[in-house]
Amino acid sequence: MKGKRDKEETKTTESDSSQPVNFIRAIIAEDIKAKKYESRVNTRFPPEPNGYLHIGHAKSICLNFGVAAEFGGLCNLRFDDTNPTKEEVEYVEAIQEDVRWLGFDWDNRLYYASDYFEQLYQFAVQLIRKGKAYVCDLSPREMKDYRGTLNEPGRESPYRNRTAEENLSLFKRMKEGEFPDGSRTLRAKIDMTSGNINMRDPVIYRILHAFHHRTGNKWRIYPMYDFAHCFSDSMERITHSVCTLEFEDHRPLYDWFLDALDVYHPQQIEFARLNLSYTVLSKRKLIELVERGYVSGWDDPRMPTISGLRRRGYTPESIRNFCERIGVAKRDSMVDMGLLEYCIREDLNKTAPRVMAVLRPLKVVIENYPEDLVEEMEAINNPEDPGAGTRKVPFSRVLYIEKDDFREDPPKQFFRLAPGREVRLRYAYYIKCTDVVKDDQTGEVMELRCAYDPATRGGDSPDGRKVRSTLHWVSASHALEAEVRMYDHLFTKPDPNDVEEGLDFKSYINPDSLVTLTSCRVEPGLAGAEPGSVYQFERQGYFCADIDSSEGSLIFNRTVTLRDTWAKIEKLQK
């Protein structure tokens, strides 16, 4: 058993072409070789519970948990909950659900920065004792003024040289709640002339008389990110503290705090955050979409949130594959939404049962088909998976086909049904269109009259004649009615963050990002489709039963369309 495992491990390390190398994996591999951190690997995923997780977080989750697993290490889940004014339990619960759903497990290593408040307070006291921190009475306005600008150095606070005793006493009184919000801060004493503004005596603690979702009213002072994060990493004995590029400037501060108290020192490594075309991935913007009602909620299937993607029909597997494919690097980039769509198609193609559903029904009467006859046609559930078996689909004289599958004046290369033309009905018969019934007033095509060839049952013609097209269909009297929500990109612009003068990102919201179709007809086998279950509606795309769906009212979300060669041709013709 052990021998076998060793062999497998050897194999995977040798063929590391299967695991794309990225610079973070490379650093960790080298550290292990150099016996740094006793060759341990312990990463962490540290979300702030102030919003839902999105696909950009998935990149970080896959990286942190993935790399830990790969090197036989651990990854902690830690809530970075140091700002009670923005954080909520709703988010901490949703975040855990999403990480778990993505397929990752933190075992018993669920931590909160707020669990460290007492220890963090002690660290701050130590810093004061060492003369490396001081209580500052500058108002926010004044502090900004003293900070200087990008080009000019800052000036030292007049409170910078208080004695340790005075600082200790003041800091204690801050903790006790003696002072109002904003009246004082605890600051690190570093260098007001530093070119790196983060080093110009950054605030470590601020006064906040706010209720914290975990510590209640116990604290009136809360640590800032830079202070809390490095020490949290240190206390958890994190080896590699992976974060996004905007924290690169904070690394000197991260290092400064840990060195100042000479404690265990993880290393911070930064990578570029994900940008995805046709959507936004900033929490601020996502919150705005939710709160202003541009979408139905965090789990609106158009949202790039994990919960939105889940409701849309994306699988954890497809998202993990996506994160693997996009790679990890330090340069800013914008990943094509098409790649995410490719990943879900790739997954669903292998697993989704095929089914026939008519989204925009057009009535077809097979005039030479017996009035009362109903035949059960055998259909393949998944051509990619023979084990998925077959099913029976009822066929009768009156059917529905897709409106788009008929053209009175078929353009070049349109192979589907047209007057006088013969096509195949999938798993059924060849039919030929003999007549078109139109509305007298509008001229709209209301119904097609067709003739079938009984010799083609099952879809093959004994005389070997070919038809260019195969259409999906449902039997009118057997089909179930369903609502189908056709989702598309939330934004019309590849980069909605690139705003023109006088507009903002919301100006580019796609008005057709949701088109609801109500009188769709689906094959009877879909009765009672489990919410969340995904199907391929043949020739259309992948659809999943929405959580709003029930036995009595079927609702499907379009996850993604199938690749559509005809749509491409048609677009070129226009």
Added chain:
RNA sequence: UGGGGCGUCGACAAACGGCAAGUCAGGAGACUUUGGAUCUCCCAUCUGGAGGUUCGAAUCCUCCCGCCCCAGCCA
């Protein structure tokens, strides 16, 4: 004009001085009872630019150009 990063195919992204991987997109064809899937082939004589070092440079050096981040008591 300060500090920190980054520039390789339309989009991602490898290559760590030895002669530009792979993936998506795109194109051509084969096959096809999904215009799906699958399969085959094509798609950077070139790595932001200019010099230099070297037998040899995307990789090293110099200068230039461009893009991103930082002036919250947010993370």
